Amino acid sequence: MFRVRVSAFRLIGIFMLLSMTESISAPLEYYYYNQILSWSDAQSFCRRKHSDLATVTSMEEAQLLAQTTAGLGDAWIGLRNDGTAKWLWSDGSGEPLPLLWIAGQPDFSGGCVDTIASGWNDYNCTTTRRNLVCEDAQVPYYYPQPDLWEWTAARDHCRSLGMELPKIKGMPDIAPILTPSLHVSVWIGLFWDRWAWSDESTSSLRYWTLGEPANLQGCAIVNVTDQGRWYEEQCETEMPFVCQGAGNLRRVLIKLKMESDGDLDRSAAGAQLLKQLEAQFRSQGISDAKLSWKSDIRRQDEINENPAAESHGPGPCDKLKWND
Structure with missing residues (x-):
């Protein structure tokens, strides 16, 4: 017995x-899975097999994500509309913000911010046009041309040059941007956002395709036909997905x-x-x-x-x- x-x-x-x-775990890697799951189920899978759904903290990582999904299919990433709105910087830093609004602002009439000598204004990102200034660690301020730009187009143009829209840390940062030829207003990298990463990353990097997000209270998908840009879909939709991190x-x-x-x-x-x-x-x-x-x-x-x-x-x- x-x-x-x-x-x-x-x-x-x-x-x-x-x-x-x-x-x-190994350094950051992205893993594409051609399994059809809802966003929540994909999140559970990635947390079990790797670390989480894909997070993007820089344009270099956005390009890596695009390369990972190239030739495959659109897929969930770890960004979800969580309903908690906040002001963020487009460079992905997620740093705390100074309060440099002019009187009566923000009035939440848009979601993108320009600056004049006395402070910030809140405007519509797609219907308002402003002057463009790009910022880089090597070239503090770069003025590509005197045309007026929508905020998203301005941000994307700066990124195509390896730069970003300016990040303002205090009132002294405003004056150097407003040259005599740009004395009215210029876009800065501040925008209103309701999205959060599954792994609780503070990254404010966003790489939406034109016209997105669609405000569906949904989740983000990487678009393989638009240079790896993202669009929004209902989280219950079943899609392939991308995990991040080596297998645990x-x-x-x-x-x-x-x-x-x-x-x-x-x-x-x-x-x-x-x-x-x-x-x-x-x-x-x-x-x-x-x-x-x-x-x-x-x-x-x-x-x-x-x-x-x-x-x-x-x-x-x-x-x-x-x-x-």
Whole structure:
């Protein structure tokens, strides 16, 4: 008769060890999956297999995302309209903002900001045209041409030059932008936004296709036919998706002190116990755990050679090894 006695702790205590799991991840990579899932299901998949749905923090990463999806199909990324509106900078920095509004602003008539000598104004991003100034670490301010631009077109033009719309950190930053030829107003990189990343990144980088987002209270999709730009779709729509981060390699070694009349690794009772544990892991959303027994042969040999040693500690010890 085969007997098993778990004397270290109850099996339910095993799952307390999940918080001690070690994760090993590589530098940022994007992984395209041609599985058709809703945004929430794709998020769960990516969090289990990698780290999360794709986050984009710079134009370099936006281009990497475009390369990853090129020739495949439109796919979910980790950006979702969460309803919490905030002012952000277009360079992706997500830094705190100074309050440089002129009297009566912002009036939320638009969602993009220009500046005059006395401060900021809130205007419509697509119907208002302003002068264009680009900013770069090497070339502080660049004036491409005197034409008037919509905010989105102005931002995209600066990005095509490897620059961004200016970021204003204080009133002294405004005066250098307003040259005599641009004395009326110029766009800056400030915009009104309701979107948030699945991994809670503070990145304010947005790369929408023209006319987007569509204000559907939805989720973002990378568009493979528009240079990797993004558009909005209802989150319940089923789409392929892009995960970020290397696959998580997690190993948990769970030690169970057991006494048995046989080898757990080869017995039907040991196999049945593993099945029960795997079922418990699946109930917690871990569907790919692989469990196996690892016997402490050295301890068994010591007991066989010196029966008195058995009185100094527990019986034959089997270790449960889990690789995810």
